[in-house]
Amino acid sequence: MDDMISRRKVEIFKALAHPVRLRISEELLRREMCVCDITELFSFDRTTISKHLAVLKSAGVIKDRKEGLFVFYSLDLKCLGMMMGCINNSIENELRDHLSSLELGKA
Amino acid sequence: MDDMISRRKVEIFKALAHPVRLRISEELLRREMCVCDITELFSFDRTTISKHLAVLKSAGVIKDRKEGLFVFYSLDLKCLGMMMGCINNSIENELRDHLSSLELGKA
């Protein structure tokens, strides 16, 4: 049972641990999109994107909604906005520190 | 530059996307530990753990501190506590919903 929760957590991180899937998730943070829209963000094959969406959905990061021929994806993992905000902050701080230490080195 | 930030983010998620590395990170959330302590949490080879630690460190999730023969690891990614709290919540809700829908199905 605990093991099951652990596996679900790993699944979420795995889903986000790919540039294409992370980018998709970040876009869906802002708006719902159909597969056709998402596909246009990348130069990969349509079926490749489709598989990435399946991974994100199965991890519970995103969910889908069918409307005629189209499938619309939107965020399902409520935490994601907060997580990305915090991580972006960390990375910006890290880069700022790194840059300022370079500045000091020059002086 | 934006691309660099994106790569860093993916690196963080990749680092957390493995049961051993996630477990290590969660333990370090509670206390600093030496490699010897961390190794004892698992039945994997010592060198396997060492490599997982290197992955986490290079992603900026954890940092190390040497003291004599020992190397102590501790958390470096400030967000992690909040992230894990939120994800644990999501998963618990998901499981609760799943269970209660099973209950309804029985009735």
Place this chain on the structure above:
DNA sequence: CTCCAATGTGGCTATATTGCCACATGGGGA
């Protein structure tokens, strides 16, 4: 009903990741 457009799936190859072994390194004690 027929055809086409949007999407998903099976399966193959290329690449990346994992875990173990053998070995390297570096500090502390005798």
Place this chain on the structure above:
DNA sequence: TCCCCATGTGGCAATATAGCCACATTGGAG
């Protein structure tokens, strides 16, 4: 100094993942 202990690294074999192609499915237009 010599040796041992805690830790890290190179590299190999097994496994997992990514991306593309061919094909399946499904719903709307005509």
